[in-house]
Amino acid sequence: MSVDQLISSLTIFVLAILVGFEVISKVPATLHTPLMSGANSIHGIVLVGAMLIAAIADNPLSIFLSVLAVAFAAMNVVGGYLVTDRMLEMFKKRPAAPRGAPKPEA
Amino acid sequence: MSLDTFIRLVYIIAAACFVMGLHLMNSPATARRGNQLSAVGMAAAVLGTILLIAAGDVSTTGTLIWPIIVVGLVVGGGAGAYTARTVKMTAMPQLVSIFNAMGGGAAALVAIDEFVRAAGIGPHTLGTAEVVATVLDVVIGSVTFTGSLIAAGKLQGIVTGTPVKLPAGQAINVVLAIIAVVAAVYLIFVGQVVLVLVALLAVALVFGVTMVLPIGGADMPVVISLLNAFTGTAVAMAGFVIDDPVLIIAGALVGASGGILTKLMADAMNRSILNIIVGGFGTGDSGAVAAAGGATGGGSVRELTVDDAAIQLTYAQHVIVVPGYGLAVAQAQHATAELAALLEERGVDVKYAIHPVAGRMPGHMNVLLAEANVPYPQLWEMEDINPEFQRADVALVLGANDVTNPAARSDPSSPIYGMPILDVDKAANIIVVKRSMRPGYAGIDNLLYTDPKTGMLFGDAKDVLTQLISAVKAL
Numbered sequence: 001m002s003v004d005q006l007i008s009s010l011t012i013f014v015l016a017i018l019v020g021f022e023v024i025s026k027v028p029a030t031l032h033t034p035l036m037s038g039a040n041s042i043h044g045i046v047l048v049g050a051m052l053i054a055a056i057a058d059n060p061l062s063i064f065l066s067v068l069a070v071a072f073a074a075m076n077v078v079g080g081y082l083v084t085d086r087m088l089e090m091f092k093k094r095p096a097a098p099r100g101a102p103k104p105e106a
Numbered sequence: 107m108s109l110d111t112f113i114r115l116v117y118i119i120a121a122a123c124f125v126m127g128l129h130l131m132n133s134p135a136t137a138r139r140g141n142q143l144s145a146v147g148m149a150a151a152v153l154g155t156i157l158l159i160a161a162g163d164v165s166t167t168g169t170l171i172w173p174i175i176v177v178g179l180v181v182g183g184g185a186g187a188y189t190a191r192t193v194k195m196t197a198m199p200q201l202v203s204i205f206n207a208m209g210g211g212a213a214a215l216v217a218i219d220e221f222v223r224a225a226g227i228g229p230h231t232l233g234t235a236e237v238v239a240t241v242l243d244v245v246i247g248s249v250t251f252t253g254s255l256i257a258a259g260k261l262q263g264i265v266t267g268t269p270v271k272l273p274a275g276q277a278i279n280v281v282l283a284i285i286a287v288v289a290a291v292y293l294i295f296v297g298q299v300v301l302v303l304v305a306l307l308a309v310a311l312v313f314g315v316t317m318v319l320p321i322g323g324a325d326m327p328v329v330i331s332l333l334n335a336f337t338g339t340a341v342a343m344a345g346f347v348i349d350d351p352v353l354i355i356a357g358a359l360v361g362a363s364g365g366i367l368t369k370l371m372a373d374a375m376n377r378s379i380l381n382i383i384v385g386g387f388g389t390g391d392s393g394a395v396a397a398a399g400g401a402t403g404g405g406s407v408r409e410l411t412v413d414d415a416a417i418q419l420t421y422a423q424h425v426i427v428v429p430g431y432g433l434a435v436a437q438a439q440h441a442t443a444e445l446a447a448l449l450e451e452r453g454v455d456v457k458y459a460i461h462p463v464a465g466r467m468p469g470h471m472n473v474l475l476a477e478a479n480v481p482y483p484q485l486w487e488m489e490d491i492n493p494e495f496q497r498a499d500v501a502l503v504l505g506a507n508d509v510t511n512p513a514a515r516s517d518p519s520s521p522i523y524g525m526p527i528l529d530v531d532k533a534a535n536i537i538v539v540k541r542s543m544r545p546g547y548a549g550i551d552n553l554l555y556t557d558p559k560t561g562m563l564f565g566d567a568k569d570v571l572t573q574l575i576s577a578v579k580a581l
Contacts (some may be wrong), residue, residue, distance in 0.1 A: 005349065006235045009345070009346055009349070009351065009354055012351050012354050012355060012358075013342060013345075013346075013354050013358050014358075016121075016342075016354065016355040016356075016357075016358035016359055016362075017358045017359075017361060017362045018362075019125055019359065019362075020128075020358060020359040020360070020361065020362025020363050020366075021362045021366060023125055023128045023129045023359075023363075024128060024362065024363040024366050024367075031131055031132070031133075031134060031137055031469055031472075032367055032370070032371075032462075032469035033198075033199075033469035033470045033472070033473055034131065034137060034141070034469065034473070035128070035131050035363065035367065035469075036202065036330075036331055036334055036363075036364070036367055037198075037202050038127070038128065038131055038140070038141050038144060039128065039334060039338070039359070039360045039363040039364060039367075040202055040205055040206050040209065040334050040337075040360070041141075041144070041145070041148070041205070042124050042127075042128075042144060042148070042338075042356050042359060042360050043209045043213075043334075043337050043338045043341045043356060043357055043360040044148065044205075044209055045120075045124075045148065045151060045341065045352060045353055045356040045357070046209060046212045046213045046216060046341045046344055046353060046357075047152055047212070048151055048152065048155045048350065048352060048353060049212075049213075049216045049341075049344050049345070049348050049350060049353050050178070050212050050215070050216055051152075051155050051156065051159065051175055052155065052159075052164060052348060052350070053216055053219045053220065053348070054168060054171055054174040054175050054178070055159045055164060055165065055166045055167075055168050055171050056165050056166070056167050056168050056223075057168040057169070057170065057171070057174060057219070058167055058168055058169050061222060062168075062219055062222070062223065063168075063169070063170055063174060065215050065218060065219040065222075066168075066174050066178075066215075066219060067174045067177055067178050068178075068211075068212075068215055069178070069211075069212045069215035069216055069219070070174060070175055070177075070178025070179060070182065070212075071177070071178040071179075071181045071182030071185075072182060072208040072209070072211045072212035072215070073178075073182065073208065073209065073212035074178055074179045074181075074182030074183040074186065075182040075183065075185050075186035075205065075208045076182075076186065076205045076206075076208040076209040076212065077148055077152070077183070077186070078182070078183040078186035078187050078190070079185070079186025079187065079189055079190040079201070079205050079208075080186070080190075080202075080205045081141065081144070081145040081148070082186070082187055082190035082191060083189075083190035083193065083198060083201060083202065083205075084141045085138065085141055085142070085145075086190065086191070086195075087195075087198070087473050088137045088138035088141055089138065090473060090476035090477050091134045091137060091138070091472075091476055091482065
């Protein structure tokens with residue numbers, strides 16, 4: 001990795017951290033579990049890296065490591081998004097639900 | 107425009123989808139769309155990568171490229187899809203922890219493979235920056251892998267939830283840390299030797315276990331959140347190792363989010379993250395507990411009958427339900443919702459008071475109650491509901507303990523002093539449903555239980571609620 005590459009990668013890294021703080025600090029506590037689960041699926045992006053090493057796996061050890069990496073990452077991605085969606089599906093508004101008037105019966 | 111350039115643009119779009127997706131998760135109304143947007147970005151990045159490999163626009167010297175990718179995607183994706191669809195909502199935290207372990211493991215494997223390949227060429231093939239990233243990736247990814255599996259095991263009850271005191275305790279961790287530092291320094295400054303990396307890997311895997319084992323089961327949410335942030339960081343490091351910006355961006359995003367979540371959760375318990383990791387508290391065996399025990403002797407406990415409780419609830423105007431960990435364990439969320447709906451039919455105003463750390467993860471209680479079709483507007487967060495308790499005729503505490511203990515406000519000697527609590531003791535009457543008089547995970551007695559306004563209903567939350575429902579119906 002050249003110095004230029006390193007600096008531009010570090011720039012991306014630092015800015016992405018700051019974006020993460022800004023985007024996430026506004027989420028209400030109610031959504032923290034889905035958020036944790038949703039963020040958990042995003043780091044499944046390592047699947048891209050796993051496939052790229054699979055593309056150059058030319059010896060038994062590399063083949064073993066990359067198939068394991070692809071499987072692990074795929075489980076993280078697919079499972080993560082599906083379980084987050086299942087959680088969030090439950091938050092959808094129900095038509096019959098009375099709105100939050102303080103004293104409905106008074 | 108070449109395919110390579112096009113896919114790079116797709117990666118940028120994917121990164122934008124992740125950021126916007128997380129942003130949409132700010133609000134319950136848009137959260138689901140946010141997650142779907144993030145999934146679309148992920149699908150685009152994965153498909154783009156497959157296209158790049160198919161077109162040979164990246165290095166494709168592998169001998170079994172497609173079998174590896176297909177087998178990995180089918181096996182891993184299938185296992186993920188199956189477990190995500192079939193898991194019970196109460197067991198969801200441990201599943202998230204397992205997925206997290208997979209991500210951390212994959213990140214470590216990517217760096218290990220790159221390292222072994224480079225070391226095969228010579229001990230100085232990689233630049234210093236890559237070696238540093240590899241060391242961080244392997245250490246963080248491996249600690250996350252075993253740590254998350256132990257955390258999931260503790261939540262599932264496979265590994266004991268009580269803190270396990272290691273024979274030599276901190277000494278083991280100190281030795282592990284010394285080996286890790288020596289190995290890391292060797293790899294960075296002396297040369298890239300596979301055996302040294304294997305030593306580093308082994309030490310990190312063991313450290314994941316010794317780090318999480320001594321922590322009590324009730325602290326697992328904070329630990330999982332911390333490990334989630336770790337995985338993000340490990341993935342970002344993997345991005346440095348293989349020089350892939352989309353891994354860096356997504357990993358850094360998750361590292362930041364996990365960090366914030368962890369801090370929020372620890373704050374809600376009035377504890378520092380360091381305090382949790384070092385352990386000791388939440389074990390029910392510390393000296394502070396014995397000292398706080400002095401406050402117990404004071405009052406006696408009043409036991410209620412189910413019929414008394416049913417009458418109190420039915421003739422109340424305002425009822426606040428305080429669900430806690432015990433409700434989650436008893437899987438009593440549906441029974442709770444049924445009782446609340448029944449009371450609402452009789453003209454009782456029912457609200458739910460949700461402590462930020464109720465359940466097993468922040469927001470977990472909301473998910474459980476949403477699953478039981480509790481209308482979202484009935485769920486009140488701590489700051490909003492606390493002023494309401496003094497207007498409430500009855501507060502119904504279902505398996506919540508430490509988050510209702512007034513000692514957090516009144517007793518500076520209590521280990522939970524200063525922790526934000528729900529002001530349940532301000533309600534006119536308090537009904538506590540609880541398995542036994544066993545103290546909560548903080549290991550201290552709850553002053554609420556000896557309050558003259560409090561009546562106790564002992565039993566499994568689900569059984570007691572079922573009895574309450576038939577008693578209310580009979581009135």
